[in-house]
Amino acid sequence: MKVIYNDGTVGECPKEEELHVIRHTAAHIMAQAIKRLYPNADFAYGPATEHGFYYDVDLGDTKLSDEDLGRIEKEMQKICKENLPIKSFILSREEAKKLMEERQEKYKLEHIDDLPEDAVISFYQQGEYIDMCVGPHLTYTKALKAFKITQQSGAYWKGDKNNKMLTRINGIAFASKDDLEAHLKLMEEAAKRDHRKIGREMELFMTSDYGPGFPFFLDRGLIVKNALIDYWRELHRREGYIEVSTPMILDRELWETSGHWDHYRDNMYTTKIDDNDFAIKPMNCPGGMLVYKSRPHSYRELPIRCGELGVVHRHELKGALHGLFRVRCFTQDDAHIFMTKEQIPSEIKGVVRLIDEVYKKFGFKYHVELSTRPEDSMGSDEDWEEATNGLRQALDEMGLEYAVNEGDGAFYGPKIDFHLEDSIGRTWQCGTIQLDFQLPQNFQAEYIDENSQPQRPIMIHRVVFGSIERFLGILIEHYAGKFPVWLAPVQVKVLPVSDKTLEYATEVYKAMTAAGIRCVLDDRNEKIGYKIREAQQVERVPYMLVLGAREAADHTVTVRNRDTGESETMSLEAFVEKTVRENKERIF
Structure with missing residues (x-):
């Protein structure tokens, strides 16, 4: 993969750096798309990350919707099709400030002020868009083949809560559409497993x-x-x-001695007791x-x-x-x-x-x-x-x-x-x-x-x-919420098929709890299919005991396994022994 360095030279990118270059270029192309759609946008930082890329942008009073993110992505696709050459150039500190003043880039100007007096500053340009950056980047916009904008959030300028809140627009980019598709499937699976939803x-x-x-x-x-x-x-x-x-709460002097007061103060909660400073640890x-x-x-x-x-x-x-x-x-x-x-x-x-x-x-x-x-x-x-x-x-x-x-x-x-x-x-x-x-x-x-x-x-x-x-x-x-037996909040759910087997179901439930098994008796007047689906798919209970007339007569339990969906009939005593052992030995 060819890349352009900040001194203007073009070379082959090391394999381990390719993804970083792709994502860094994607951040610039996204910024160009934003600037076309929102001419007053003012840009802060736009790095590649381990998982994708983002740009922090000051959009004034403009609030973006999901539809707006879609418009930005379409504009990025258009820029890629234009196949704009990406070029680099270097300016002195004063020349860089003049250029950013002309382009009314206040955050870039502030960033330049943070650099040493003798700093030589590199820029990259594709079409009408110019960005201050150390690079390297792809040589043409068409070389960016697979990307997607994923979300927006808020971010303080320079990460300081005392500064203005900017809009952070996140995206992902890969070397191929197949890699992007695989990642999107992973994100879809991750969304299904979201611990907040399952919780x-x-x-x-x-x-x-x-x-x-x-x-x-x-x-x-x-x-x-x-x-x-x-x-x-x-x-x-x-x-x-x-x-x-x-x-949980200790005197400030302790935290000064430990070094936390000097090195970790911004992350600590403090209070006063008897006119002395204390910190929650x-x-x-x-x-x-x-x-x-x-x-x-x-x-x-x-x-x-x-x-x-x-x-x-x-x-x-x-x-x-x-x-x-x-x-x-x-x-x-x-x-x-x-x-x-x-x-x-x-x-x-x-x-x-x-x-x-x-x-x-x-x-x-x-x-x-x-x-x-x-x-x-x-x-x-x-x-x-x-x-x-x-x-x-x-x-x-x-x-x-x-x-x-x-x-x-x-x-x-x-x-x-x-x-x-x-x-x-x-x-x-x-x-x-x-x-x-x-x-x-x-x-x-x-x-x-x-x-x-x-x-x-x-x-x-x-x-x-x-x-x-x-x-x-x-x-x-x-x-995905399907804990092994020893961790499951409900290890067994007893499901009587009808009121006729409720007495036996109650007997089974008492035997379970007496053995120290975390068990729930579902005696609601609901169809057995509904009870099974709820226990297996929503509550994710490892074992469901489906009890009908035959089980009551034979003093057995039909055990439905959450993970396989298969059922097995065994004696009540054998099931209790099996579950107790799995719990005690923490078997997975």
């Missing part, structure tokens, strides 16, 4: 305008959440973790440090593995909120491990094995990233190098493949991130392991070594689910 149908959770970003768990959703927590606790007891619970770790410091420790105790299912609050912009995926309040399945430097590799390996076990349990594949020191960080170069090498050593010794994500570590330490892949191929970042030399230093945490001398422990922060709420949302979409 409403199955009555798992709700949201309210009285608490945007603060999800309400309904009784059935809480059953699933508690099942995840029970599994988490069982694993952690086995692995030698203790569990603690720390306060966005993370559990400072409270975990206070637990560690509550008494002296010997090297013989280390490592100390300390778990906490802590409810944390983080301020997210309203426009970014999304079901259970992006919330302002969630349960973090935290753990903090205090150890010596020599114990770093073995403890990292232990956490990796635990995370691997959990993800395989749910049927997820995953890949690993090592994230290094960000610009906004605390601590010495030596500490960062030692911490990063400790994580790298553990991954290498386990033979795990991993990518390096430069500059994406936490402000207090490098981290290992686990990106799991769901049943339709989407990836989600969930588990993380962060190695921290800074917090023990800030809090002057100590242990007494074998020579009776005080030493500084090293700290691991780690999560497996990440956020239990978000992980539940992922599971809903991964399984």
Whole structure:
């Protein structure tokens, strides 16, 4: 694929960069289409992204409808057919400002002001449209063959809530129409699996305008959440973790000591108590440090593995909120491990094995990233190098493949991130392991070594689910709401064919509940076909027991399987034993 670079040269694009170039070019062609339809449009940023492209546009008082998005897409198709050559040129900073002033591009002018005085600025042009950009781009508009505008949303200029809200128009683009069609089918499948839609149908959770970003768990959703927590606790007891619970609101001084007040203040909720500043915790770790410091420790105790299912609050912009995926309040399945430097590799390996076990349990594949020191960080170069090498050593010794994500570590330490892949191929970042030399230093945490001398422990922060709420949302979409028996809010639904078998159905229902099976008796005066469809397709109950006169006479149950749609008749005792075993052993 031929591309044009910002110095005017034309060359062959590396295969791994082709999609980025296609999507970046699509953003420019979309902007040209918008400008033709809305001459007063003023453009901010228009990048390619991992999943497509977008452009943030100031349209004044104009509000776009779905029909308007369709018009923009048709204009893009027209521009592609015109086969306009795409050219590049370079201007000095002053020349660039003059050009943008002539074209009345106020956001581009502001962007230029943010650049160094000696910056040389590149531009790309197709037809009448000119955009400031580093490129590269396709050489002709006709080379863009497969694209679609998908949605619009709001976005603040420069991501700052104090700036003007712009219109963000999103699209997708691919190298071929076949690739685009496959992606559209994936989006269609994703829409069917939307956890917000399924959550409403199955009555798992709700949201309210009285608490945007603060999800309400309904009784059935809480059953699933508690099942995840029970599994988490069982694993952690086995692995030698203790569990603690720390306060939700703590004094500002603690957050200053931890570094959160300086590095995370904009994401924290604050309040005043007794005329002092307090913060609602966005993370559990400072409270975990206070637990560690509550008494002296010997090297013989280390490592100390300390778990906490802590409810944390983080301020997210309203426009970014999304079901259970992006919330302002969630349960973090935290753990903090205090150890010596020599114990770093073995403890990292232990956490990796635990995370691997959990993800395989749910049927997820995953890949690993090592994230290094960000610009906004605390601590010495030596500490960062030692911490990063400790994580790298553990991954290498386990033979795990991993990518390096430069500059994406936490402000207090490098981290290992686990990106799991769901049943339709989407990836989600969930588990993380962060190695921290800074917090023990800030809090002057100590242990007494074998020579009776005080030493500084090293700290691991780690999560497996990440956020239990978000992980539940992922599971809903991964399984399309069809949870395995041990997670299902209703495991069995008893469906009498008529009132004549209601007495036997009640007997079966009592046997189920006595065995600890989550069971519902549907004794409504409805046709059996309707009851089955509702239980199987809407409530997604794993097993439906259809009970007629024959089953009552033989003391059997006809079991309809949710996933296969097939039915099997067996004794009541055999079915109870089977379901109890699936629940206890967490069989998928």
